[in-house]
Amino acid sequence: MIIEFEGEVFLWDARADVAMHLTAVPPELSDDIREIPRPYRGFGSVRVIARVGCSEWKTSVFPDKKTGTYVLPLKKSVRDAENLMDGGPVLVRLEVLDG
Template identity: 65%
Template sequence: MNFEFEAPVFRWSAREDSSWYFVAVPPELSEEIREIPRPYRGFGAVRVSAAIGGSRFQTSIFPDSSQGAYVLPLKKSVRDAEGLDEGALAAVRLEVLDA
């Protein structure tokens, strides 16, 4: 299953010194992903292939109750390659690999 969306980059605020950045999958797409039959993974993670601009990478999305949706972690190398700072709008393509 493939999904496309745009979302702002945000820094994980659970710790002040956090260097973890994410984009939130929109709630309606998160609901569609939740409904895909797949094996359970720790923390409710879902394996995905993601693309932002010219950067392609494999990772997992995680449910985040503060966002009410899944969140996609963004490595520094991806943020740097695509010029994404906190608050920037990222155009994301996701393929769910666990389906």
């Protein structure tokens, strides 16, 4: 399954000691991912290949209990390479590997 969406970059506020930036998969696309039959993985994560601009990497999306969506971590090297800023837009392509 391949999904594309535009999201907003935001700082994870669950832990003040970790400066992790994320973007949220829209609710309807999160529902589509949730419906894929797959074995349970740690934290309910789902393995993906993510692409933002020219940057591509293997990672996982994680369920966010607060919003009911999946979130994608945006590592610093990707944010730097693609000039992503906190609060700014990000165009994401995800290839779901689990399922």
